[in-house]
Amino acid sequence: MARHLKTAAAAAGKPEADAGVRATVERLLADIAARGDAAVRELSAKFDGWDRDDFRLTDAEIRACMAELSAQDLEDIRFAQAQVRNFAEHQRAALRNVEVETLPGVVLGHKNIPVNSVGCYVPGGKYPLLASAHMSVLTAKVAGVPRVATCAPPYGGRPAPAIVAAQHLAGADVIYCLGGVQAVGAMALGTERIPAVDMLVGPGNAYVAEAKRQLYGRVGIDLFAGPTETLVIADRAGADAELCATDLLGQAEHGPTSPAILLTDDERLARETMAEVERLLGILPTAEIARRAWHDHGEVILCDGLEEMAREADRIASEHVQVMTRDDDFFLRAMTNYGALFLGPRTNVSYGDKVIGTNHTLPTGLAARYTGGLWVGKFLKTVTYQRVLTDEASARIGAVCSRLCMLEGFAGHAEQANVRVRRYGGRNVPYASAVPAE
Numbered sequence: 379m380a381r382h383l384k385t386a387a388a389a390a391g392k393p394e395a396d397a398g399v400r401a402t403v404e405r406l407l408a409d410i411a412a413r414g415d416a417a418v419r420e421l422s423a424k425f426d427g428w429d430r431d432d433f434r435l436t437d438a439e440i441r442a443c444m445a446e447l448s449a450q451d452l453e454d455i456r457f458a459q460a461q462v463r464n465f466a467e468h469q470r471a472a473l474r475n476v477e478v479e480t481l482p483g484v485v486l487g488h489k490n491i492p493v494n495s496v497g498c499y500v501p502g503g504k505y506p507l508l509a510s511a512h513m514s515v516l517t518a519k520v521a522g523v524p525r526v527a528t529c530a531p532p533y534g535g536r537p538a539p540a541i542v543a544a545q546h547l548a549g550a551d552v553i554y555c556l557g558g559v560q561a562v563g564a565m566a567l568g569t570e571r572i573p574a575v576d577m578l579v580g581p582g583n584a585y586v587a588e589a590k591r592q593l594y595g596r597v598g599i600d601l602f603a604g605p606t607e608t609l610v611i612a613d614r615a616g617a618d619a620e621l622c623a624t625d626l627l628g629q630a631e632h633g634p635t636s637p638a639i640l641l642t643d644d645e646r647l648a649r650e651t652m653a654e655v656e657r658l659l660g661i662l663p664t665a666e667i668a669r670r671a672w673h674d675h676g677e678v679i680l681c682d683g684l685e686e687m688a689r690e691a692d693r694i695a696s697e698h699v700q701v702m703t704r705d706d707d708f709f710l711r712a713m714t715n716y717g718a719l720f721l722g723p724r725t726n727v728s729y730g731d732k733v734i735g736t737n738h739t740l741p742t743g744l745a746a747r748y749t750g751g752l753w754v755g756k757f758l759k760t761v762t763y764q765r766v767l768t769d770e771a772s773a774r775i776g777a778v779c780s781r782l783c784m785l786e787g788f789a790g791h792a793e794q795a796n797v798r799v800r801r802y803g804g805r806n807v808p809y810a811s812a813v814p815a816e
């Protein structure tokens with residue numbers, strides 16, 4: 379039986395905290411819906427100390443941001459974007475349109491059509507998360523989305539140059555410097571100055587994730603991508619305490635509510651990792667956040683063997699799962715609930731977050747039970763079409779359809795079929811009745 383060597387001091391997703399965020403977001407969205415740009419301006423001034431008439435960045439402002447970055451910075455951003463683009467293009471190529479003749483004379487098809495306009499949120503409250511621009515803006519462009527708008531909050535009182543450069547290089551059509559609920563609210567609802575989009579994507583803090591959840595239905599959303607979570611599955615054959623502790627704290631630094639969990643079947647590695655976490659918290663520059671995350675949401679769970687580790691991991695359904703064990707491929711075969719797997723000690727979540735090419739916008743809060751992360755397919759609508767090529771096929775399908783409609787009591791539906799059985803099958807079917815078997 380799995381047992382905890384360290385438990386989380388705070389219960390994950392405390393309902394009273396969630397209710398507070400829900401109510402705040404509801405109020406802010408109602409305000410934006412009622413007062414448009416005036417509300418957006420007030421909220422931006424209140425939450426981000428950032429106020430201007432028009433939050434859209436001009437070409438000159440975008441050029442000025444680009445000019446602030448070094449040649450190396452720009453080269454690194456271009457390298458990361460090339461990796462994300464390349465993998466997204468392979469994934470796009472794997473999505474085929476379908477057209478098949480399912481019965482003689484019956485042709486059914488589906489095609490993948492890009493959403494017409496999307497709003498990509500790039501988080502930037504605590505850190506200017508420029509990588510999120512590659513993940514959303516660039517992926518939307520690979521999918522063929524014609525109009526991509528993107529928002530990121532100001533950082534240090536002004537647009538974050540690295541985010542703006544990444545948004546621009548990724549191919550954004552419009553860039554706004556606007557954060558939080560006011561950003562996703564304005565893009566989804568539309569204001570006088572900010573045209574409404576069809577779909578919102580991108581990660582964010584609890585307010586942003588909740589706002590997307592509440593706006594779902596009015597617009598599409600990619601997934602529930604809230605505060606980061608990480609799970610490390612390790613044993614002594616795959617890792618040591620330094621790797622485990624580094625990989626736990628590396629993601630705990632995202633925010634004070636970010637869970638970091640170690641699963642192992644080696645009690646000594648577990649205890650050494652806990653000690654190593656304490657040592658690293660003494661020297662990590664972002665230790666203030668990471669320490670709170672580790673104290674409130676960190677867990678160490680001791681399991682009995684690989685099968686139990688995989689079962690526990692599926693129960694936790696973490697956004698990120700780092701696997702460093704005697705049999706990493708076992709977890710690739712066995713696990714069903716996760717946002718992304720990082721197999722072996724040579725890779726890690728940070729590679730995925732920043733540069734290797736897989737998307738870093740991933741399901742949190744148990745959403746990995748029902749969805750994967752953001753990818754090119756999320757920007758495509760798979761729609762169907764059909765044709766019936768022959769009179770015989772129309773009459774054949776029509777007869778069955780007519781009877782099934784009357785079984786449901788749908789006389790109008792039945793008549794849609796009957797009129798075709800009369801025309802194309804030459805049969806005398808009484809109005810609004812089931813076509814008898816021949």
Ligand SMILES: NC(=O)c1ccc[n+]([C@@H]2O[C@H](COP(=O)([O-])OP(=O)(O)OC[C@H]3O[C@@H](n4cnc5c(N)ncnc54)[C@H](O)[C@@H]3O)[C@@H](O)[C@H]2O)c1
Pocket residue numbers: 402425426500501502503504505507510531556557558559560581582583584585586602603604605606632633636697738739740741742
């Ligand atoms: N799931 C994923 O794929 C993924 C990937 C990367 C990052 N993330 C997460 O994204 C988040 C980024 O969070 P962040 O806060 O740094 O940036 P953010 O841009 O998501 O949020 C900043 C905004 O929050 C709003 N805000 C702050 N306090 C508020 C309050 N009390 N009421 C209303 N609005 C408020 C402000 O308007 C501000 O602009 C982190 O939690 C990180 O873990 C998730």
Ligand SMILES: [Zn+2]
Pocket residue numbers: 606628629632727728731
């Ligand atoms: Zn991360």
